[in-house]
Structures are given as C-alpha cells and as structure tokens.
Amino acid sequence: MSRIDDILTQLETISRNPRAQLDACLAAGKKAVGVMPYFCPEELVYAAGMQPFGLWGADMVCDQSRRYYPAFICSILHSVLELGITGKLAGLSAIMIPFSCDSLKGMATNWEVSVKDIPVINVAYAQNRKIDAGTEFTASQLRKIRGQLAEIAGREITDADIAAAVEVYNADRAAIIAFADAAGKHPKLVPAAKRSAVIKAGFFMDRAEHAKLLTELAELLAAEPGDRGYIRVVTTGILADSPALLEIFEENRICIAADQIAAESVDARTQTPVTEDPIIGMAERYGKLEGCSILFDPGKQRGKELVELAKQAGAEGIIWVMTKFCDPEEYDFVPVKRMADAAGIRVLSLEVDRQMVNYEQIRSAVQAFAEMC
Amino acid sequence: MGNAMGTDIYTLGADIGSAASKCVILKNGAEMAASTVESAGAGTGGPARAFEGVLAKAGLRREDIAMITATGYGRNSFAEADLVISELSAHAIGAAAFFPGVRTVIDIGGQDAKVLRLTEAGVLDNFVMNDKCAAGTGRFLEVMARILELDVTQLGDMDGKAEQSAGISSTCTVFAESEVISQLAKGTPIPEIVRGIHESAAVRTASLVRRMNLVLPAAVTGGVAQNRGMIRALGQELGCELMISPDSQLCGAYGAALHAYRKAGQ
Numbered sequence: 001m002s003r004i005d006d007i008l009t010q011l012e013t014i015s016r017n018p019r020a021q022l023d024a025c026l027a028a029g030k031k032a033v034g035v036m037p038y039f040c041p042e043e044l045v046y047a048a049g050m051q052p053f054g055l056w057g058a059d060m061v062c063d064q065s066r067r068y069y070p071a072f073i074c075s076i077l078h079s080v081l082e083l084g085i086t087g088k089l090a091g092l093s094a095i096m097i098p099f100s101c102d103s104l105k106g107m108a109t110n111w112e113v114s115v116k117d118i119p120v121i122n123v124a125y126a127q128n129r130k131i132d133a134g135t136e137f138t139a140s141q142l143r144k145i146r147g148q149l150a151e152i153a154g155r156e157i158t159d160a161d162i163a164a165a166v167e168v169y170n171a172d173r174a175a176i177i178a179f180a181d182a183a184g185k186h187p188k189l190v191p192a193a194k195r196s197a198v199i200k201a202g203f204f205m206d207r208a209e210h211a212k213l214l215t216e217l218a219e220l221l222a223a224e225p226g227d228r229g230y231i232r233v234v235t236t237g238i239l240a241d242s243p244a245l246l247e248i249f250e251e252n253r254i255c256i257a258a259d260q261i262a263a264e265s266v267d268a269r270t271q272t273p274v275t276e277d278p279i280i281g282m283a284e285r286y287g288k289l290e291g292c293s294i295l296f297d298p299g300k301q302r303g304k305e306l307v308e309l310a311k312q313a314g315a316e317g318i319i320w321v322m323t324k325f326c327d328p329e330e331y332d333f334v335p336v337k338r339m340a341d342a343a344g345i346r347v348l349s350l351e352v353d354r355q356m357v358n359y360e361q362i363r364s365a366v367q368a369f370a371e372m373c
Numbered sequence: 374m375g376n377a378m379g380t381d382i383y384t385l386g387a388d389i390g391s392a393a394s395k396c397v398i399l400k401n402g403a404e405m406a407a408s409t410v411e412s413a414g415a416g417t418g419g420p421a422r423a424f425e426g427v428l429a430k431a432g433l434r435r436e437d438i439a440m441i442t443a444t445g446y447g448r449n450s451f452a453e454a455d456l457v458i459s460e461l462s463a464h465a466i467g468a469a470a471f472f473p474g475v476r477t478v479i480d481i482g483g484q485d486a487k488v489l490r491l492t493e494a495g496v497l498d499n500f501v502m503n504d505k506c507a508a509g510t511g512r513f514l515e516v517m518a519r520i521l522e523l524d525v526t527q528l529g530d531m532d533g534k535a536e537q538s539a540g541i542s543s544t545c546t547v548f549a550e551s552e553v554i555s556q557l558a559k560g561t562p563i564p565e566i567v568r569g570i571h572e573s574a575a576v577r578t579a580s581l582v583r584r585m586n587l588v589l590p591a592a593v594t595g596g597v598a599q600n601r602g603m604i605r606a607l608g609q610e611l612g613c614e615l616m617i618s619p620d621s622q623l624c625g626a627y628g629a630a631l632h633a634y635r636k637a638g639q
Binding site for chain 2: 346351360361364365367368371372
C-alpha cells in the first residue's frame with residue numbers, strides 16, 4: 001500500500017468510526033466536548049486540553065428526536081438529537097450548541113429536556129458580525145464560554161493556551177485547503193467520498209495530527225501527475241458527506257475541484273488573526289467568515305465567492321448539495337444561482353437528507369448534468 | 374455496421390420507467406420500425422416483454438440491432454444495453470426529433486416530473502426535476518383515478534365533459550385525496566372533480582416550469598401527454614400552447630434509439 005493510500009485509509013477509518021475515536025479519547029483520560037455546527041469556538045475546547053468532537057449528525061432513521069422536533073426540521077439536527085437521546089454520545093462532558101438558524105434556536109432547549117447527562121454550552125454570536133459592536137459582543141460570549149469550559153476541564157485556560165490552540169487550528173485550516181486543492185487535481189487517487197472522509201476526520205481527532213497528515217498527503221499528491229478526463233465542479237451547501245451521493249459523483253467522473261461546503265472548506269478558508277488578546281482574534285474571524293447561508297451576508301458575498309471559486313478552479317459547473325428543510329439554504333439559492341447564471345456557470349441542485357436511502361433521482365440528475373457538461 | 378437486414382442500421386432504445394417499459398427500434402436513425410409499451414416498469418417482467426415484443430414486431434433478432442441504449446429509472450439493470458443515458462438526455466434527444474425547434478420540454482412520468490431546456494440546436498442545456506413528491510406526476514393522477522373508480526386513461530375524456538371545475542386546492546397527493554373524497558360525498562359530478570384534479574396537478578407542474586423560465590415553443594412528453602384534460606389545464610396555467618405527439622410516451626425510448634444510432638455511427 002502506498003503512503004497516500006495508507007493516509008487515506010487511516011483518515012477514512014476515523015471518519016467512519018467516530019464513536020471508536022471518542023472511546024479511545026475517554027480511555028486515555030481525556031475529556032471530550034461535542035461541537036455542533038456552525039463555527040463553534042473549538043479552539044477553546046482544545047486550549048482547555050479537551051477533545052472537540054464534531055457533531056454533524058449521522059445517516060440514520062430518527063425516531064426519538066421526533067418527540068421534540070417536527071419532521072420538517074433538518075435531519076442534521078434530528079440525527080444529533082437522536083444520537084444524544086439514544087445514548088450514542090455518552091461520555092461527552094458537554095455539547096456546544098449555537099443559535100445560527102431558526103431550527104438551532106430550539107436545539108439547546110430540546111437537548112436539555114431530552115439528554116440529561118450532557119450539559120449544554122450555548123454559543124451566541126453577533127448577527128452584525130462585521131461591526132465593532134459585533135466583535136465586542138462575540139468576544140464577550142467567547143469569554144463566557146471560556147469560563148464554562150475551564151470549569152468542565154477543571155483547569156484555567158490561559159491566553160497562551162488559546163494562542164497555541166489558534167495556531168494549531170490555523171495550521172489545520174491551511175492543510176485542509178492545501179489538501180482540497182491537491183485532491184481537485186487527483187480525483188482518481190482521491191475520489192469524492194475519500195476526499196470528504198479526509199476532511200471530516202478532523203472533527204474527531206487531534207487537529208495537530210490532522211494537519212500533519214493532510215500536509216503530508218497534499219505534498220505526496222503534488223508529486224503525482226494530475227488526472228484528466230473528469231468533469232470539474234465546485235460543490236456548495238451545508239454538508240456533503242454521504243458516501244452514496246459521492247459515489248454517484250465518482251460513477252459519473254465528477255471531480256470536486258473546490259468546495260464551499262460549511263462542513264468542509266468554508267471554515268478552513270478563514271484564518272484566525274493573531275491578536276494580543278486571542279479571544280479578540282477569534283471574534284474577528286467570525287466577522288470575516290464568508291460562504292455560508294447561516295452567516296449574515298446582506299451583499300450575498302457567498303455568490304460572488306462561489307462564482308470566483310468556480311472560475312479559479314476551472315469548473316464546468318456548480319453542484320448545490322441542498323440540505324432538505326434548510327431554509328437559509330433555500331433562501332440563498334435563488335440570488336446565488338442568478339449570480340452563477342449571469343457568469344455562465346451551470347448549477348445543479350440536489351436535495352439531500354440524512355435519512356435518504358434511495359438516490360435514484362439524484363443518480364439521474366447527476367448523470368444528466370455530466371452528459372450536458 | 375452491416376447486419377442481417379443488409380445495409381440498414383437498426384438501433385434500439387429501451388426506456389425502463391417506474392411504471393412502464395417502452396422500446397423503440399429505429400431504422401437508419403429516422404424511421405420508427407417498431408415500438409412497444411408494457412405497463413410494468415423496472416424490477417418486473419415488463420422490460421423483457423417490451424424488448425422481446427419490439428424485436429418480434431420488427432421481425433428482427435438481437436444480433437440485427439447495431440446498438441442498444443437504455444434509459445429511465447431501470448436503465449442500469451437492463452442487461453441488453455450497450456449504452457446507458459439518463460432519461461433527461463433521452464427525452465431531450467427524442468423531443469428535439471419529435472418537435473423540431475422545441476425549447477422547453479415538460480416530461481411528466483410515472484413518479485417524477487422534469488422540465489428540460491433545449492438550445493436552439495436541440496441540445497439539452499438545463500433541467501429541473503420535481504422534489505420527492507408525487508404531486509404533479511402520473512402517480513398523482515393514478516391515485517385520483519382509483520378513488521373515482523376510473524381507469525387513468527379515462528381522465529382526459531371525463532375532463533372534456535365538465536362544465537366547471539370542482540376546486541381541489543391541495544397539491545399534496547394525500548390531502549388532495551381527502552378533498553376528492555369530500556367532493557364525492559357532496560355529490561359533485563365526477564367530470565368536475567376530474568377537471569379540478571387536472572388543474573391542481575397543472576399548478577404544481579407549472580411551478581416547476583417557472584423555476585426554469587418558460588421559453589417557447591414548449592412540448593409535453595411522457596405518458597401523461599395522452600391526457601387531453603391535463604394538457605388543457607397545463608396550457609391554461611402556463612398561458613401557452615403545448616405541443617404533444619401521439620407517440621409522446623415513446624419519446625424517451627425514441628431518444629435512446631437515436632442516441633444509439635449516433636453512437637453506432639461513431
């Protein structure tokens with residue numbers, strides 16, 4: 001097995017078995033804190049010597065969560081709540097829940113009622129995130145969270161701890177972008193499902209180790225000749241980690257040249273500025289993030305960024321992986337698609353759901369899209 | 374590319390849908406030598422019957438066929454196929470041949486609906502598909518016909534007898550079913566209910582068309598194109614004339630056969 005395959009297999013195993021990662025972490029005497037989407041301050045968890053554990057749900061049938069959420073709430077939240085209620089997340093010392101969308105606003109309350117043994121850390125960010133008052137508000141919330149995490153960790157979280165964590169996270173973000181760029185040139189070596197798994201593994205492992213592996217992977221890929229004969233696309237949306245979906249991309253020789261997926265490169269694209277008070281740097285980063293429907297974005301910078309990404313990547317189209325029942329995504333779709341249309345870039349929208357078992361309609365749509373390109 | 378029938382080139386298109394299997398044999402990429410429609414789709418004996426039937430009708434054997442392209446929901450499981458294309462591409466190719474110059478194609482199938490945009494040259498340029506919902510599809514009409522104790526093929530004639538429309542406000546199959554039952558309980562004449570059903574389905578389909586921006590001329594393909602009441606309601610909702618063909622249900626299979634012919638020539 002080549003070193004490339006070795007790293008891919010290692011990261012794929014981690015991303016497909018998050019519970020094993022959590023168990024190993026707990027067995028090593030390390031505490032873990034669940035981190036829900038979007039853009040929670042993982043660095044503070046890391047700075048406290050605990051393991052941040054990404055919670056983007058799972059492909060599963062939800063039953064218990066329906067007592068708390070109606071069926072038309074996105075399946076990411078449904079499945080996270082289901083995992084919590086059914087004890088699959090036992091061992092977490094806390095869960096960070098933000099209020100980024102209307103559905104998330106009820107999540108903390110639902111969690112507190114239904115999962116008694118994992119306390120909630122509320123994550124409130126400023127809506128007007130780019131103005132000074134917004135930065136100040138976000139910083140005040142981050143300081144509050146820092147105190148809550150210190151209590152859970154049973155130790156102080158110093159500025160130096162946070163600065164060191166920021167450095168680790170910045171390195172991992174740079175490594176993710178470098179890897180995504182390299183994967184976009186090597187779809188045969190890193191098909192879509194593996195590409196997703198490599199990035200996703202970071203949710204469940206030490207980010208310093210993740211950065212190290214991704215940096216090595218990107219360097220190894222750079223030494224390989226690029227693969228030709230693929231249809232290059234940019235993906236956008238909240239989440240695109242379904243192996244069944246990504247295998248359909250592979251069947252149709254579709255290469256993800258770049259992404260604007262919240263769970264992939266969106267977070268990685270923005271570094272935390274190094275500031276004297278690292279909390280201020282983290283709050284400023286939230287103001288700089290772009291490319292996600294849950295971020296207040298009155299100028300629809302997301303559309304401009306997406307079109308630019310597609311042009312830079314030499315993409316023949318954009319695939320919008322539309323999370324079912326996600327209002328912010330549905331609202332963004334119309335103006336952003338118009339921007340892509342104006343730029344002459346095709347957009348294919350695929351509605352996906354964590355509870356999907358039948359992908360035949362998507363298979364037809366992707367095949368037709370590939371036939372058009 | 375010689376074959377047992379001399380210099381003629383025969384190609385076959387198989388459209389294996391969710392509700393029906395359709396096969397077309399084309400002679401030299403232009404003349405429809407034979408066609409079959411079996412009311413049984415993917416995962417049944419329908420595809421094999423449609424395939425054997427079309428060969429028998431054309432008086433040909435498998436080895437006389439230069440190339441076979443499969444399309445439709447069951448395209449990947451049709452073992453006789455040399456090539457496979459999506460039903461969207463197949464309908465686009467077929468519609469461009471059936472309706473030269475067509476720019477918008479509305480394909481209403483058994484369990485999904487699609488709107489295709491073609492370039493002036495007749496090439497598929499964009500498309501939208503319905504959400505995972507039966508509203509606005511052939512399945513919606515089948516469910517409604519069953520409640521009314523009608524065969525789905527009778528809906529068009531029944532619509533023509535209506536003097537007015539019974540309001541069916543919901544586009545959801547399940548809720549519309551309740552409304553139809555309520556209308557029956559009130560004693561509303563069946564033709565009026567049928568017209569209401571068509572108008573309800575037309576609203577749903579038209580909203581899909583509007584997501585693409587309607588470019589004329591437009592045509593309807595798929596089995597539902599045989600339903601005059603549905604075509605009337607959809608044309609009224611969209612405010613335009615819609616082209617149909619007696620062979621509309623064969624459009625996907627025809628497009629697949631034409632695709633096979635083009636590939637056979639390469």
